[in-house]
Amino acid sequence: MYSVRLWSVRHARGMEWLYDAMNMPLLKLLRGLSGVFGKRLDRPVTAIERIAKGFFFDCQMCGNCVLSSTGMSCPMNCPKTIRNGPCGGVREDGMCEVKPDMRCVWHAAWDGAGRMRKGGDAIRNIQFAVDQRGRGTSSWLRFARDE
Amino acid sequence: MNEVFDFDEYGANPGDPLPMRPGHVSHGRFERVLRAGHFVITTETAPPDSSNPDEVLQRASIFDGYVDAINATDGSGANCHMSSLGVCALLTRVGYSPIIQISCRDRNRIAMQGDVLGAAALGVCSVLCLSGDDVSVGDHPDAKPVFDLDSISLLQTIRTLRDDSRFLSGRPLDEGPRVFLGATINPFAPPVDNRADQLAKKVAAGAQFVQTQYCFDVAMARDFMARGRDLGLTERCFVLMGVGVLASAKTARWLRAAIPGVHIPDEIIRRLEQAEKPRQEGRAIAVELMQQLAEIEGISGIHLMAYKQEQFVPEIVTRSGMLGGRKPWTLKRAEEPLQATIDHQFQVAQG
Numbered sequence: 001m002y003s004v005r006l007w008s009v010r011h012a013r014g015m016e017w018l019y020d021a022m023n024m025p026l027l028k029l030l031r032g033l034s035g036v037f038g039k040r041l042d043r044p045v046t047a048i049e050r051i052a053k054g055f056f057f058d059c060q061m062c063g064n065c066v067l068s069s070t071g072m073s074c075p076m077n078c079p080k081t082i083r084n085g086p087c088g089g090v091r092e093d094g095m096c097e098v099k100p101d102m103r104c105v106w107h108a109a110w111d112g113a114g115r116m117r118k119g120g121d122a123i124r125n126i127q128f129a130v131d132q133r134g135r136g137t138s139s140w141l142r143f144a145r146d147e
Numbered sequence: 148m149n150e151v152f153d154f155d156e157y158g159a160n161p162g163d164p165l166p167m168r169p170g171h172v173s174h175g176r177f178e179r180v181l182r183a184g185h186f187v188i189t190t191e192t193a194p195p196d197s198s199n200p201d202e203v204l205q206r207a208s209i210f211d212g213y214v215d216a217i218n219a220t221d222g223s224g225a226n227c228h229m230s231s232l233g234v235c236a237l238l239t240r241v242g243y244s245p246i247i248q249i250s251c252r253d254r255n256r257i258a259m260q261g262d263v264l265g266a267a268a269l270g271v272c273s274v275l276c277l278s279g280d281d282v283s284v285g286d287h288p289d290a291k292p293v294f295d296l297d298s299i300s301l302l303q304t305i306r307t308l309r310d311d312s313r314f315l316s317g318r319p320l321d322e323g324p325r326v327f328l329g330a331t332i333n334p335f336a337p338p339v340d341n342r343a344d345q346l347a348k349k350v351a352a353g354a355q356f357v358q359t360q361y362c363f364d365v366a367m368a369r370d371f372m373a374r375g376r377d378l379g380l381t382e383r384c385f386v387l388m389g390v391g392v393l394a395s396a397k398t399a400r401w402l403r404a405a406i407p408g409v410h411i412p413d414e415i416i417r418r419l420e421q422a423e424k425p426r427q428e429g430r431a432i433a434v435e436l437m438q439q440l441a442e443i444e445g446i447s448g449i450h451l452m453a454y455k456q457e458q459f460v461p462e463i464v465t466r467s468g469m470l471g472g473r474k475p476w477t478l479k480r481a482e483e484p485l486q487a488t489i490d491h492q493f494q495v496a497q498g
Contacts, residue, residue, distance in 0.1 A: 080252070080278050080292070084299035084348055087278045088333030088360050089408040097407035098281040110341040124344060126352055129256070129300040 005058045005077070006103065012072040012112035015056075019068055030144035046138040063134025063142065069122035071112025076130075078105045083127040085109070164270060164325075172309065172355070173327040175272025176244040176476055177216040181356065181385045186441060186469055187448030189246065189358065189387060190460055191218035194229035203229070203237045209457050212477035213464045216273060218358070218450070221248040225285025232266055239270035242481050246329065247271045250279030255295035256304060260314055263305050267324030275329040275358065276301040299352045302330055306353035328353050332386075333360035334371035335410035343374035350384045357384060358450040361391040361402075363411045363432075365439045372445045381445030388440045392453040392463065393429040396420040429456075430463055437467040 008015055034041055046061075053059030053074075057067060060076035066083070067074060075083050079098040085106030089097030094107040113123040134142065164174035171178055180187050190210050195202040207217055219234035235245040247266050249259060263274065276298045282290045296304060304315055305328055312323040330349040334342045346357065362368050368388060375381050393399045393411075396419040403411045415432060422428030437449050449469060453460050464470060 079281055079283075080294045080297070082278055082294070082297040084297055084345075084352075086336075086338070086345070087298075087408075088331060088336055089280070089406075090333075090336040090338070091407045092337065092410070094337045098283055104337075107338050110338045110344075124348065126299055126303065126348055128303065129296045132295070 001055065002058065002102070004056055005074070006108070008056045009071060009073045009108045009112040010115075012115040013117065015072045016068060016116045016118065026140065027144045030140055034141065034144055042138065042141065045141055046136075049138045049140050061136050062130050063137040063139055064130045065139035066127050068118075069125055069127065070106075071109040071114070071116060071123055073105045073109035073112050075105055075109065075127075077102075081130070082106065083129060164272070167325070171327075173272040173325045175216075175327055177246065177273045178327040178355075180215045180475075181447060185215075185473060186471070187215040187385075187387065188213065188451060188464055188469055188475070189216045189218060189448065190214045190451045190453065190457075191220055192234065192457070193223070193454065194219055194231065194234045196228055198229070200237050203234050204241065206457065207238055207243055208478070210460055211479065212475060213461045213470075214451070215448075215475050216244045216246050218246045218248055218275060221250045221277070221279070222253060222285070223248075223280070225252065225280040225282050225287070225290075227286060232262055232269075232271075235266060235271045236269040241478055242476070243478070244273070244476065245271060246273040246275050248275045248277060249301065250277045251294050251296050251298060251301055252279030252282065252292055255293055256315060259296065259301060260304060260308060263308060263324050263326065264320075267326055272325065273327040273329060273356075274305060275331065276305065276354075277331050298330060299348055302328060302349060302352040302354055327355055329356040329358065330354035331359065332357045333408050335360060335362065335364060335367055336408040339367070339371075342371060343378055343380070346375055346380055346384070347378050350380050354384055356387060356447075358387045359389040361409055361411075361452065362388045362436065362440065363391070363415050365436065365443075367410070368440060368446075369443055372443050376445050385447040386445060387448040387450040388446050389450045389452055390433050390436050390440070392433045392451070392456045392459060393419060393425075394456060395425040395429070426456075430459055430466075433463050434466045437463075437469055441467075441469060 050061055057074045058077050059074055062076045075085065078085060080087060086104050090104045090107055091097060094103055096102045096104045109123060113120045165176060167174050168179065171182060192206050210217060217238060219231040221231040222228060231248050235247045238245040278298045282288055282292045305326065307313060307315060308320065309323045309326060312320045332342065332346050332349065349357065396416050399411050399416050399419055402409050418432065419425045419428055440446055440449065451460060451463065
């Protein structure tokens, strides 16, 4: 949801804290479950990830999640899906050139990164283009399985 | 070669690659002029809506002897025209130094890597990587936007082709493309404070030169360059500031409203409104901007974009005095010695 997405960026610091706190237990849990259930885990976990990240970030399930490096603003909501933005077309009011009613996700990302503890520097890292094979799959499981 | 031909050595024909100098990555004249420390002028040509090569050459001939490189736009504004690659190939044939623009909008990584190899084989020595305008603003809004890579990923990709001699897949190349890598930057659009950081990312991804969006605000350019210098970027990357030529206050207003990311201060619009001859005033503004920008430390040249006013590029460049006494490579001057070589070879063959 757009308004929740903006809220998440405004609270990027809290979101980062939550992410950090949940990261290890979640990965451990998924690693354990993955060992037991194997590929049968994919559908339920993907569905949960889609709902949770969809609600907070308008997640597009690119399968290559970099949220914590982009100020908690999902770059896949950019109409050009730019992973290292913004482009040169940001409007004077910070809105997107393609969708004038949407705040530029990269304008938001630099803002969110400024509020974060570690993410503030992570946004300076270059993110390579999405591996299209990951579309629609769970990033959590990918991290858990070290794929 | 004598001194006059310092930058325009040539082989059997004007389109042949120049011998590569130490510390250079390309065989091109554009990189040479920059690395030699000259203040450079580049401009852009709009590819025709035509398959006629004469239109391309005629459009380029307007700039002959006044610019160091010519950008060939790639479906600018998401409108369909002759391809940038086609235009560049025609230009290198006669000896011009084109910069191929590659937009991420229309091609995926397979097509773009192939195009870069093709361009290099056709004598193109400089590449400008862009994201590109979205299809929704162009004449084919029904098209599929590709955006498989973004401009920074594209820079990395071409650098991999060139420096590692391999495709993204890892498959080795027999010979990598010897190209000088460029990117765009818009210091005048939000988030203004982070634009130098964005430039830092582009430089880290392989950008060796950047051309900016239209600059109508010298103070903003000064701030941006100060940040760039603080980050040490101007030592690693040549910055060419974009200068536009406005035809009237109406055009300026339209440009500001219709093209997101173009920042034109009210003061400029007022000047155009109050001028008796707005078109002349627009050129005078361009000349002044060039002179003021050239004073800023770290700016290596001007990218003059005179859309639909290309015929005034020679006048603007001359009046700005940016070239000093330097005369960029010209087709006219190259043709004479070429003719002499041909005549000589003919005589030798005749015995």
